[in-house]
Amino acid sequence: MKPERSQKADFLPLTGPDPTDASPIMQEKAPRRFEDPREALEALLQWDELEREELAALEQHPQHAERLQQLRAVQGWMDQRLATPRPGIGPCPSPEELYDYGRGVGANPLSAERRAELELHVHRCTACEHAIEVLATRPPAVVISPREASLPLSAPLRALPPRPSPIEELDEGSATRHDAPAPRSFWRPALSLAAGLLGGLALWTLVADEGTPRLPQTPQLRGSQSGALLFPRGLLLANREALGAAALPLRIELAPLEGGDAMRAERWRVELLRHAGGAFDAGLRVAEYQSSQHEILIEDALGVGHYTARAYATIAGLERECGAQDFEVRHDPQLLAELEGTQAGNELDRTRLKIRLLHERGYLTDARELARTLPPDEDRNRYLSSDGLGPARGR
Amino acid sequence: MEELELVRGLRERREEVVAIFLERYRSLFYHCISHFEPDASSRDDLYQDVILYVLHRLDADSFDPEKGSLGTWLYRVAWCRCVDQKRKQSSQRSPRLTTVGENIPEKVDHCPTPGEQAGEEEIGSLVRRGMASLDEQERALLEMRFVDGCTMHEIAERLEISLEQTKYRLKRASTSLRRVLLNELALEEAG
Numbered sequence: 001m002k003p004e005r006s007q008k009a010d011f012l013p014l015t016g017p018d019p020t021d022a023s024p025i026m027q028e029k030a031p032r033r034f035e036d037p038r039e040a041l042e043a044l045l046q047w048d049e050l051e052r053e054e055l056a057a058l059e060q061h062p063q064h065a066e067r068l069q070q071l072r073a074v075q076g077w078m079d080q081r082l083a084t085p086r087p088g089i090g091p092c093p094s095p096e097e098l099y100d101y102g103r104g105v106g107a108n109p110l111s112a113e114r115r116a117e118l119e120l121h122v123h124r125c126t127a128c129e130h131a132i133e134v135l136a137t138r139p140p141a142v143v144i145s146p147r148e149a150s151l152p153l154s155a156p157l158r159a160l161p162p163r164p165s166p167i168e169e170l171d172e173g174s175a176t177r178h179d180a181p182a183p184r185s186f187w188r189p190a191l192s193l194a195a196g197l198l199g200g201l202a203l204w205t206l207v208a209d210e211g212t213p214r215l216p217q218t219p220q221l222r223g224s225q226s227g228a229l230l231f232p233r234g235l236l237l238a239n240r241e242a243l244g245a246a247a248l249p250l251r252i253e254l255a256p257l258e259g260g261d262a263m264r265a266e267r268w269r270v271e272l273l274r275h276a277g278g279a280f281d282a283g284l285r286v287a288e289y290q291s292s293q294h295e296i297l298i299e300d301a302l303g304v305g306h307y308t309a310r311a312y313a314t315i316a317g318l319e320r321e322c323g324a325q326d327f328e329v330r331h332d333p334q335l336l337a338e339l340e341g342t343q344a345g346n347e348l349d350r351t352r353l354k355i356r357l358l359h360e361r362g363y364l365t366d367a368r369e370l371a372r373t374l375p376p377d378e379d380r381n382r383y384l385s386s387d388g389l390g391p392a393r394g395r
Numbered sequence: 396m397e398e399l400e401l402v403r404g405l406r407e408r409r410e411e412v413v414a415i416f417l418e419r420y421r422s423l424f425y426h427c428i429s430h431f432e433p434d435a436s437s438r439d440d441l442y443q444d445v446i447l448y449v450l451h452r453l454d455a456d457s458f459d460p461e462k463g464s465l466g467t468w469l470y471r472v473a474w475c476r477c478v479d480q481k482r483k484q485s486s487q488r489s490p491r492l493t494t495v496g497e498n499i500p501e502k503v504d505h506c507p508t509p510g511e512q513a514g515e516e517e518i519g520s521l522v523r524r525g526m527a528s529l530d531e532q533e534r535a536l537l538e539m540r541f542v543d544g545c546t547m548h549e550i551a552e553r554l555e556i557s558l559e560q561t562k563y564r565l566k567r568a569s570t571s572l573r574r575v576l577l578n579e580l581a582l583e584e585a586g
Contacts (some may be wrong), residue, residue, distance in 0.1 A: 045573050048433040055435055067580050070521075071573055072434070077518045078569075081541045095475035104474060106467035123548045127485065131478050134430040142424045142466045145528035187456065276557040284548075 014362065022301070047071055082126040089124045098128055102135035109319040112269055112288075119285070183256055215355055215383040227323015228255045228294075229270070229311040234367040237358075238304050238331040240366065248369045250302065254294040254311055257322065265313035267292055277306035277328070302329045327365065335361055348374065355383075398465040405453055418444070423466060424473055431477040441480060448476045525575045533568035540565060 003210045034040040034057060043050060043058060047068055051056070058068050085092065094103070100107045101118040110118070122128045233255040240248050252270050273283030286307075289296045310324040338357060344350040351374060358367035374380045399421075422446060432438040449472055452458070458468050513585025522541075526534050539545045540555065551561040 014415055041577065044577060045570050052435045067577060070580055071576065073514075073518050073574060074573075075433075076527075077515060078483070078524060078541050080515075080545060083481065084544070085485075086544050096471075098478065099474055105470050106463045123546055126544060126546050127481070129546045131431075131474075131481075134427070134474065134477075137426075137430075139426045139466075139470050142419055142423060209457065217456075231437055238513035276559070 007028065024158075032062055034058060034064060042069060044068060048075065063157065082130065085125060085127065089121060092128055093118055093121060095131075098122075098131055099135070102132040103321075104135040105139060109321065110314075112290075134145075135251055138232075151244060196394050213381050215352060215359075227311065227325075228257055228313065229253075229309060229323040229325050230255055230367065231325070232309060233325040233328045234364045235325055235332075235336070235362045235366075236302070236327055236329045238302075238329050239364055240301075241337060248366075248373075250298040250300075250365070251369060252296040252311075254288065254300065254313075254322075256294055257313060257315070265294070265315055266317075268294060268296065269312045269314070269319070271310045272295060273308045275306050275326060276306065278296075279358040304329050304331050335363070399460060402453060402458060402460075402465065405450060408450075420469055423470055425478060427473045429472060431481055444480060445473045449473065479557065480566065521579075522572070525572050526581065528575045529568065529571055531555065533564075533571050536568045537572060541564050580583055 034043055040061075040063075042066060044067055044101055045086060047055065047058065058064050059067075069084050092098075096108070097114070097118065101115060101122065111284050116197075121130055152368075166357050229252070232250060236250070239388065240250075244388045254268055254270075259267060267286065267290060270284055272287040272289070275283030276284045287300070289298060306326070306328050308324055310317050313319075313321050315320050335357070341356070342350050344353050351370060355367045355370050356363075358370065371383050396523060401412060401416055405416055428438055428441050428445060432441045448470060452472055452503065462468075465478050500556050501519055529537070536550065536554075545553070547558055547565075548563050552567075554561065556564075
């Protein structure tokens with residue numbers, strides 16, 4: 001009993017507002033009747049955003065129906081202009097390829113060459129550009145309806161109803177004890193003494209370490225770093241030569257992928273997108289870097305602004321996305337002045353203080369790069385082996 | 396109901412399974428279709444088409460549970476179908492010219508009739524008149540988009556503004572155009 005293509009199926013139509021937005025309050029709202037001219041004008045101006053019931057009310061309105069028809073005809077004319085392919089941009093790619101290019105849910109990886117070709121096309125084709133834009137908003141989560149709840153389910157996890165914790169009844173004696181002053185405990189002075197000793201020890205350690213500034217400890221915030229792209233991230237100084245070490249490069253750091261030899265990347269590719277810093281800003285691609293190593297050095301100076309670095313690894317001939325990092329190149333004259341004013345006994349200590357300052361202000365990438373100029377020791381290696389957001393990755 | 400059981404039930408066209416399927420994935424289809432078809436009645440037609448196409452693809456065994464969930468596969472199929480259908484509509488409205496006698500059409504001619512063409516020209520001149528009444532910036536923006544056929548990226552690059560700004564300004568200019576057209580219509584009605 002397969003339906004024929006020519007048959008008109010009787011699936012329930014998509015009535016009402018977006019089902020993901022449905023709420024009892026919205027369902028109870030009566031559609032407007034547009035008797036107020038101002039309200040009617042606003043509705044006509046936004047006719048394509050009205051709910052079905054309101055649109056139906058406009059369509060049946062003796063005065064506004066014709067106006068709506070005209071506006072629809074105009075919109076149709078304009079949409080038609082956009083849907084007509086421009087001469088000279090070549091045939092549109094297949095929808096499947098376009099879906100992969102737009103990174104729809106469950107998209108397959110595309111080769112760098114094909115991606116570049118598609119990018120050229122999409123930037124010139126209004127129809128394809130619109131289709132890609134649809135993919136920018138993720139589809140809603142699938143909702144299991146109450147209808148399915150009647151189907152047999154596995155045994156409930158909690159067999160017994162929750163048991164309240166027991167309430168202890170106070171006798172007369174214990175009730176009066178609250179009002180009486182508590183007796184002095186023997187443990188209180190002993191604990192105070194121990195705390196004082198610990199505090200003194202910590203202070204002594206601090207004073208003893210005053211002579212040689214140490215590199216900062218990186219926080220261990222698990223779960224915020226899942227991709228392979230580690231750096232650059234956060235803030236980056238626009239004027240990097242001011243760091244003191246001559247011509248520090250910008251280093252893109254990638255973590256080897258988990259999964260052993262089977263997941264060894266044959267090649268890494270990193271796209272650099274520049275944007276206005278908004279949460280929904282897709283950005284324009286300004287550069288692309290490729291390497292067989294999981295560290296890529298960039299000599300180009302990046303202009304002040306917001307960027308997103310997006311990394312891809314080629315594994316067994318297939319390219320897969322493996323994380324992105326946002327960063328901002330910022331001109332920070334105050335920090336530069338503070339860096340220049342850093343004073344310490346020798347050059348190494350001065351560099352350590354600069355690293356601490358950069359790290360504290362969020363310039364983690366610059367701090368790491370400066371730390372690399374230090375001679376290897378336990379402190380430096382510990383600092384560099386941690387990525388700043390998670391446990392050390394053993395580099 | 397498990398996905399595989401659902402797929403099996405859909406292939407067998409079991410009524411209760413089809414009902415569960417439509418209920419479960421309605422919001423997913425709605426999300427996709429509403430972006431391609433702003434008009435509510437055309438949206439229903441597209442929905443019918445997408446569901447039939449999905450069932451057809453399921454019959455052809457093109458869903459592989461090892462490659463991802465059913466929801467992911469459905470979204471991809473629905474999106475691709477919408478793109479295909481919109482392209483088909485567009486090509487029907489802008490046919491290629493062929494030499495007389497070279498190809499004899501065997502199918503229904505979807506080309507606009509002379510009456511439809513005249514109607515489109517009339518709407519075109521209405522839009523141009525409306526655009527002429529807008530301020531210079533808004534007119535330039537709409538001309539770039541709807542006369543020159545520029546993409547958002549191209550407009551953003553030309554004006555040296557962000558993509559988000561471009562979208563916002565275009566939306567605002569389109570609303571201004573509608574306001575002008577409504578004024579014209581009201582004047583015509585009054586006259």
